[in-house]
Amino acid sequence: MLRVKWEGTKSDWTKYNPEWLRFNCQCSQCRQPKSNxxxxxxxxxxxxxxLDSASLEDERIHVRWKCPEHVGYISVDRLRETADYVSQPSVCSRKTIPELCQSSVTISSETVIxxxxxxxxxxxxxxxCLLYRMLLQNGSAIISEMPTVSGTVKTFVETVLQLPVQRTIYGEVFDVISTPDPINVAYSDAELKPHIDLAYYESPPGLQLLHSLRFDDMVKGGESVLVDGFFAAEELRxxxxxxxxxxxxxxxxxxxxxxxxKWxxxxxxxxxxxxVNGAQQITALFWAPQFEGPLFAPLEQMSAYYEAYKTFSKLIDTCSSRREFRLAPGQMIIFNNRRMLHGRKAFNDGGEGSRHFQGCYVNIDEFKSQALVTLMQHNKYPSVLPHVGNQSC
Ligand SMILES: [Zn+2]
Structure with missing residues (x-):
């Protein structure tokens, strides 16, 4: 057993299992240096x-094993990063999103970039950096002064976020506009209750971008609705x-x-x-009333399930995190589709008015990676990482 006492902490010694250390050896025989x-x-x-012996040198713990013999090392960073998990697996070091929202680092959700x-x-x-921090912490951000040109939403993802667009059964870019025979209820003028998109995928899209190309004054209603689903779920708990x-x-x-x-x-x-993870923290949310099929559950569980369902549905409608706004032409909303439930109020085009949004998606893990890389490159790496809703524990 290796025991480490961390400087500046009052906590006990962190203990490391010999097999754990051997599995995580970072020497060049155990890990390929370039690819890691x-x-x-x-x-x-x-x-x-x-274990035979261990010594600290150059920010590395140099370890000598016996039976079988091996000499390698593990970086202090890696030991520190995993210290909580190794010694106290039931405790997750990350804060939950509602905790983050209440902390002083919160950026106002009214901030427009x-x-x-x-x-x-x-x-x-x-x-x-501000955009990525808003998306990680608040779950959404609004961009203003966008050109009202078709296709800008895709260019934005590729050149500003520097990420690929996630293609789905709706293509790379989709038009949210009222049509006579919609292939999706979104492509009509009906109300859309708050939901996540593509809950029937193993990995529903991470970011969703909705760019307002046209929203005529004569169109009545059609306000966008955003609810922090994690916040509502914590309220239910x-x-x-x-x-x-x-x-x-x-x-x-x-x-x-x-x-x-067509497809x-x-x-x-x-x-x-x-x-939820082992510590009962929320790691993902799947809420899409418009796309629910039949429930397969034991008969004795059904009534209770439906009670729970309706209670959560009402909590979402009355949640204090709920925001309603009219997305003016040239504005774009970006939100984490795995955490923020989005919807729309019904609208009436007033005869000739038009409401036309263009949207696309970004994969959740690619978004999270790019956010961390960008913040790291600018020395703005967050001290606590929120759950982004990709089911990672
Ligand atoms: Zn090794």
């Missing part, structure tokens, strides 16, 4: 290995813990079965509405 990928065949490590700053050589670094437990354990069916379209689709996916 493990090349050691860990299946060849005996069930019990023994000017598109010109994001494409300006000198203002760009600060603006892009607080007021009705037994309902929270049901919604995090009973699998429900999400489906998109539609043969009468016929038949997608079904079953899972609970709320995903």
């Amino acid at each position: 990928q493990r090349i050691l065949d860990v299946s060849l490590i005996p069930d019990r290995v023994a 000017d598109y010109h700053d994001l494409v300006d050589q000198t203002a760009r670094a600060d603006a892009i 607080r007021v009705r813990p037994e309902y929270f437990r049901l919604l995090s354990t009973v699998p429900v069916t999400f489906e998109k079965i539609h043969y009468d379209r 016929p689709v038949h997608m079904t996916y079953r899972r609970p509405h709320i995903a």
Whole structure:
């Protein structure tokens, strides 16, 4: 057993298991230096290995194992980063998003980022860091002064966020505009209750961008609605813990079965509405009433499930995090589709008015990676990482 006492902390010694240390050796025999990928065949490590000695030098713990013999090292950073998990697996070091929202680092959700700053050589670094911090912490951000040109949303993802667009069954870029025979209820003038998109995918899109190209004054209604789903779920846990437990354990069916379209689709996916980790923190949310299929659950559980469902639905409608706004032409909303539920109020085009948004998606893990890389490059790496809703524990 290796024991480490961390300077400046009052906590106990962190203990490291010898096999854990052997599996995580970072020497060039165990990990390929450039790629940092493990090349050691860990299946060849005996069930019990023994430590011979360990010493600290150059920010590395140099370790000597015996039976079988090996000399390697593990960086202090890696030991520190994993200290909490190794010694106290039930405690997750990350704060939950509602905790983050209440902390002093919160950026006002009213903050609007000017598109010109994001494409300006000198203002760009600060603006892009602000955008990524808002998306990580608040779950959404609004960009103003965008050109009202079709296709700008895709160019924005590729050149400003420097990420690929996530292609789905709706293509790379989709037009949210009222049509007579919509392939999706979004492409009509009906009300859309708050939901996440593509809950029937194994990995629903991470970021969603909606760019307002046209929104005529004569169009009545059509305001966008955004609710922090994680916040609402925490509220459910607080007021009705037994309902929270049901919604995090009973699998429900999400489906998109539609043969009468250019690309016929038949997608079904079953899972609970709320995903939690071992410490019962929320790691993902799946809420899409418009795309629910039949519930397959034990008969004796059904009534309780529906009670829990309706309670959560009402909590979402009355949640204090709920925001309503009219997305003016040239404005774009970007939000984390895995955390923020989005919707729209019904609208009436007043005869000749038009409401036309263009949207696209970004994969959740690619977004998270790019946010961290960008913040790291500008020395603005967050001290606590929020859950982004990708189910990572
Ligand atoms: Zn090694």
